[in-house]
Amino acid sequence: MSHSGREELLTRHEANPIITPADLPFMANAVFNPGATTYNGETLLLLRVEHRTGLSSLVVATSKDGLTDWTIDPQRGLEPLLDSFEERWGIEDPRITRVDDDYYVVYVGYSLAGPLVLLATTKDFITWNRHGVLMTPDDKDAAIFPVMFDGRWALLHRPSPTGFGLGAHVWLSFSPDLRHWGDSRVILPARRGGWWDANKVGIGPPPLLTAAGWLVCYHAVRVTASGSIYRLGLAMLDRTDPSRVIARGNEWILAPTEHYERTGDVPDAIFPCGWVLREDGETLHIYYGAADSVVCVAEAKLSELLNHLVRHPISEHHDEMPARDAYRA
Ligand code: BMA
Secondary structure (H helix, E strand, O other), rough: OOOOOOOEEEEEOOOOEEHHHHHOOOOEEEEEEEEEEEEEEEEEEEEEEEEEOOEEEEEEEEOOOOOOOOEEEEEEEEOOOOOOOOOOOEEEEEEEEEEEEEEEEEEEEEEEEEEEEEEEEEOOOOEEEEEHHHHOOOOEEEEOOOOOOOEEEEEEEEEEOOOOOOOEEEEEEEOOOOOOOEEEEEEOOOOOOOOEEEEEEOOOOOOOOOEEEEEEEEEEEEEEEOOEEEEEEEEEEOOOOOOEEEOOOOOOOOOOOOOHOOOOOOOOEEEEEEEEOOOOOEEEEEEEOOOOOOEEEEEEHHHHHHHHHHHHHHOOHHHHOOOHHHHHH
16 A cells, blocks of 8 residues: 655644634634635635524635735625525535636535535625525535536535435536536545545535646545544546546545644534635645634645645545445436
8 A cells, every 4th residue: 555755745824723713803603614715816715603503604704815814804705594494504614616707605504404505606705696505405515616517517515315324425416507407426435444535525625627637625524433533635537527536545635633623613623615726826725624613724735736646546446435336326
């Protein structure tokens, strides 16, 4: 079995956690799992704020360098429709995809029937156009690609079937109009047995187009005798056919080790929903929630992530995964 070298691929920022509930201009329990993008030359995070009701809403934070001096603007963001079926218990975990001047925000609604996937679009994070439900419960960890494939939008998402013990996998679905979704298939199955990414996986930030294809960062949940551990890994999808997985890392690239990741409302959870590739085309900032309590950032060199994946062609350990065809509808 091949091992990576001694160098970590991701470096945590020294000021982590970069945003905590104490930074908010109102009382809240936690701030975590932000979506990320650039807006007017600044980094914009759409924070998941968990209020002291237990319910979450989405609030904008901006920064010139994407690392420090965050301005939190409670007037910008998205409030849940608490009278609705779909958002009755709040909205969570936004993934932002920029398409020209529009921002497509795919987020989780905590509905009366469980978590489901919703879409809202905006140009300014103040005025929103809600497009309704993309995926019915239980489904979450969803993000839309910034381009269409043969005239169809593409969505990564993670249904969680209950009662069968067959795991929760990353699916890809298509739509001609953002309303009707189908042609669904599993693209990143959870591995099995002792693997770090056995049983339950879900994507993190929206896929990022690179010279080698669509870079995907995903989380995996390992259930242990004393709780769950969330870790992060990488995969690469084909540029023109995103249902084709070109590479998948065998080892995780980030695991909870710091005190702010190991202690909090949900210990040992690191959960990214956004990343921003800087103007040099090489520096990647990955924004993640730590322990469902605070916001953190880690930096990576894009070329190093791609080199890492080159060492992990999809054929390696393929037999550790369920046959993909078994999951086709
Ligand atoms: C996942 C999501 C995330 C959360 C994580 C850890 O299922 O609900 O919002 O951060 O669990 O609790």
